[in-house]
Amino acid sequence: MNKAEILIIDDEPQIRKLLEITLESNDYKVWQAATGKEGIIMAANHPPELILLDIGLPDKSGHDVLKELRTWYAKSIIMLSVQNSEADIVKALDNGATDYLSKPFRSAELLARIRSAIRRNQSQSIETKMVCGDLEIDIPARTVKKGGELLKLTSTEFNLLALLSINEGRVLTHQYILKQIWGMGAQSETQYLRVFIRTLRKKIETNSDKPEHIHTESGVGYRFV
Amino acid sequence: MNKAEILIIDDEPQIRKLLEITLESNDYKVWQAATGKEGIIMAANHPPELILLDIGLPDKSGHDVLKELRTWYAKSIIMLSVQNSEADIVKALDNGATDYLSKPFRSAELLARIRSAIRRNQSQSIETKMVCGDLEIDIPARTVKKGGELLKLTSTEFNLLALLSINEGRVLTHQYILKQIWGMGAQSETQYLRVFIRTLRKKIETNSDKPEHIHTESGVGYRFV
DNA sequence: TCTGAAATAATAAAGAAATAATAAAGAATC
DNA sequence: GATTCTTTATTATTTCTTTATTATTTCAGA
Structure with a gap:
């Protein structure tokens, strides 16, 4: 080794x-x-x-x-x-x-x-396939299943979900997420992020008014659970 | 010995x-x-x-x-x-x-x-993940658990708790806390601090009338135990 | 060691400010 | 031409700050 x-x-x-x-x-x-x-x-x-x-x-x-x-x-x-x-x-x-x-x-x-x-x-690179409640995320295959059914996510949506789910349990700041997904230039475009979080929640949450997976940490960022 | x-x-x-x-x-x-x-x-x-x-x-x-x-x-x-x-x-x-x-x-x-x-x-190094009785504080993840259950703290509440818990056992003066959390300008805003200590106690103490974790040192500051 | 005034702290609650969610329309891309 | 992305505008929610009131602690003087 x-x-x-x-x-x-x-x-x-x-x-x-x-x-x-x-x-x-x-x-x-x-x-x-x-x-x-x-x-x-x-x-x-x-x-x-x-x-x-x-x-x-x-x-x-x-x-x-x-x-x-x-x-x-x-x-x-x-x-x-x-x-x-x-x-x-x-x-x-x-x-x-x-x-x-x-x-x-x-x-x-x-x-x-x-x-x-x-x-x-x-562990970041090994656990590429994860199950969180009714969600199944397979990062190499770029697929997400909810209740066994394949979801249709856009590329950016998937990247965002992958980033959040790899860091399950910890808060990711807006800045950090923006930097990782959209690159250096986008660090202050918090509104992007909100829009994408919205569409993601619509797709992965059972009830997007009461999100179980993507939690908001006001003033800080988001946390995947 | x-x-x-x-x-x-x-x-x-x-x-x-x-x-x-x-x-x-x-x-x-x-x-x-x-x-x-x-x-x-x-x-x-x-x-x-x-x-x-x-x-x-x-x-x-x-x-x-x-x-x-x-x-x-x-x-x-x-x-x-x-x-x-x-x-x-x-x-x-x-x-x-x-x-x-x-x-x-x-x-x-x-x-x-x-x-x-x-x-x-x-023990000179500072723990980033600590257990104090029924409380579990994980600073990198920005999470606090009480009796295994995740608590919902605002950003400022978390910063305050992190500061106190890193200095477990020590008295932190009002001035010092205010300077660390709110910055130089806020050093005399003791009332802020009281309000936030109050909401923190409500969330982390089993009985907020008899605080076990955040002790008041009258005239001086607060001590986390 | 008790007692009451003064200082300090706790609490509640409401108004202000910051942040987030949402909808929807226009641009860009495939 | 359909999909995805970006932008703008509006509304909702959360968090912060301030004010007012009550409770507790401290401490000097009896």
């Missing part, structure tokens, strides 16, 4: 060294970047299985790097920060971080979180 | 004596300093697991000692204050104190606070 590749983006050499030793001795392949810019380039050239990203970078804040990465990088990103910056956590997680770890950290905990994050990457 | 070491910085000999007796009989190793200056030197030479710091010191104010310690000392600092000094307490918490106790204090409460503070030293 191939070693899973992990990219470390952190400006402190001793932290990078510590992470490198810990990770390589646990059979990961490690890549390193000292600045946000460098990290983004490395991730683009050679997308790793997981990124460890420090919040306090010299060139640009880790939050900005996170946002930039999240425009195209879908796998796990674990944020690292110094102690006592709880306010950063909610922000980072809102911007799409997978998890969060405060420095200094115990290596057992680091490894546990990395395993969990990588497992999540994989 | 080693005894945890606690440094007391207080000018009143009878208080030091009382603390010494209480703590040593509970299996802590106690160090003592009568002035701020002395305390800083002792802490530097031999960093303890926890510092108990009196706000009213003769040579320099406890606030200054706190600030100086916080430039390098990351572990817990519990402030001791006389009664009727909310302003001091708020100031101390905003300067990075872990907790506070008003003199005279009951020894059971002292010991409970010390245990909680020392526990926090040890």
Whole structure:
């Protein structure tokens, strides 16, 4: 089996060294970047299985790097920060971080979180066929069945449903959904999204006035259940 | 197992004596300093697991000692204050104190606070998914479950609960919470906070008249337990 | 340690603002 | 030409903010 590749983006050499030793001795392949810019380039050239990203970078804040990465990088990103910056956590997680770890950290905990994050990457690609109540979604075949009967969805509708269902249970922000489905330019076109959510609900919900699958989180986004 | 070491910085000999007796009989190793200056030197030479710091010191104010310690000392600092000094307490918490106790204090409460503070030293990383009694808070997914059932919180309610729960056991001052959730401009809008605490309690507490999770610290702030 | 005034907190409720749902018509695409 | 997408306008809903009232806590003085 191939070693899973992990990219470390952190400006402190001793932290990078510590992470490198810990990770390589646990059979990961490690890549390193000292600045946000460098990290983004490395991730683009050679997308790793997981990124460890420090919040306090010299060139640009880790939050900005996170946002930039999240425009195209879908796998796990674990944020690292110094102690006592709880306010950063909610922000980072809102911007799409997978998890969060405060420095200094115990290596057992680091490894546990990395395993969990990588497992999540994989489950994303494995569970391509899912059953949610009366709904059956088959992503490779691009089909959706409700109560055994095939539904007719447009391409965009299907992409939207697939995105939501892969992230079952978690809230996806409007921004994130728009970026994923319509690309960078559409991030503020919330109205698009509403219209498509409407047509989707009409098709997949038994009663579209009382949606069971697609829940609205006012001010934030939508959640598939 | 080693005894945890606690440094007391207080000018009143009878208080030091009382603390010494209480703590040593509970299996802590106690160090003592009568002035701020002395305390800083002792802490530097031999960093303890926890510092108990009196706000009213003769040579320099406890606030200054706190600030100086916080430039390098990351572990817990519990402030001791006389009664009727909310302003001091708020100031101390905003300067990075872990907790506070008003003199005279009951020894059971002292010991409970010390245990909680020392526990926090040890688990330095912040959990993004936490279980508190019947509550389950998952920050990345933005979900809260009570007794296994999903609760419906608004965006602001969730942010508030996330902030409180990340700082479990600590008192967060009104000012701090307002700044974190509503931004700089809202620091004096204490009434906002009360209204949101109210709606949160209604949703997460079994009996909102007797809140188990969100405790009020009158004149100071709130504490999540 | 009790008591009452003052400060602080909790609560309810209504009005304002922000956000979301919906319908429907015009553009673009296949 | 039918389907799908985008835009606009309107209505509905949710959330936030403010105000007023009541309850609780704190603390000084007896």
